[in-house]
Amino acid sequence: MSTHARWKLPLGTAGVLALAVGAWLVFGGQSAQDVAPAPAPAPVTQAPAPAPVFASTPAVPRAKDGGLDLVGAATAQVQAAPPEEPGPYPVDLEALRAKLPGNLYFEMDAPTKDPEELRRREGVKAKWNALYGKVLSNEASEEEVHQYYEHRRQVSEDAIAFATTMLQDYGDKLPSEHRGLLELSVNMHRTRLAELPRQESEALSRREAHAQRQKEWRAGGGRQP
Secondary structure: OOOOOOOOOOOOOHHHHHHHHHHHHHOOOOOOOOOOOOOOOOOOOOOOOOOOOOOOOOOOOOOOOOOHHHHHHHHHHHHOOOOOOOOOOOHHHHHHHHHHOOHHHHHHOOOOOHHHHHHHHHHHHHHHHHHHHHHOOOOOHHHHHHHHHHHHHHHHHHHHHHHHHHHHHHHHOOOOHHHHHHHHHHHHHHHHHHHHHHHHHHHHHHHHHHHHHHHHHHHOOOOOO
């Protein structure tokens, strides 16, 4: 796994992919609502039993394609269905990891509850955010500017690789809104990759101008002009 980390704000909204996909992989198969059974009618001790009064109608079940399951809805009008077991989310993370060795998603955004791993990730993110601050303040060295933008390049390339591989391997099994987010991520990171050369060049120019001003200030004995 690469030692680089995926950047967060102000490094951008790269989380569109990882935050969403990470949540899907944890909760994606758990969206079905439990439907409680209808309460039994009260026992009748005298007089013939009246016509049964059914409990409030349970939530209308959804078909697998996201539409209304009309057969299930009709059945639910008479008798509440038993709770459905949530199905597994149709993505094999280990298979994706094997296809994408070194991808930053698995280093920084794959679902985990391990406290040590979470602390490690926070430390890596803090390192890149600190470097971003140096670039913004023109205090980064030329090498650090290149390092920062190379990291941003890897973030976007890895996000594109992860999203396109998911779409190729599982696109026909994913909910349509998940496919849409993956496609959005691909387009977003392609735009960012196209902007990186200009941003890096501007950062280097600002750094050079800042260094020149400092040189002139020192040559003037540190006096204000």
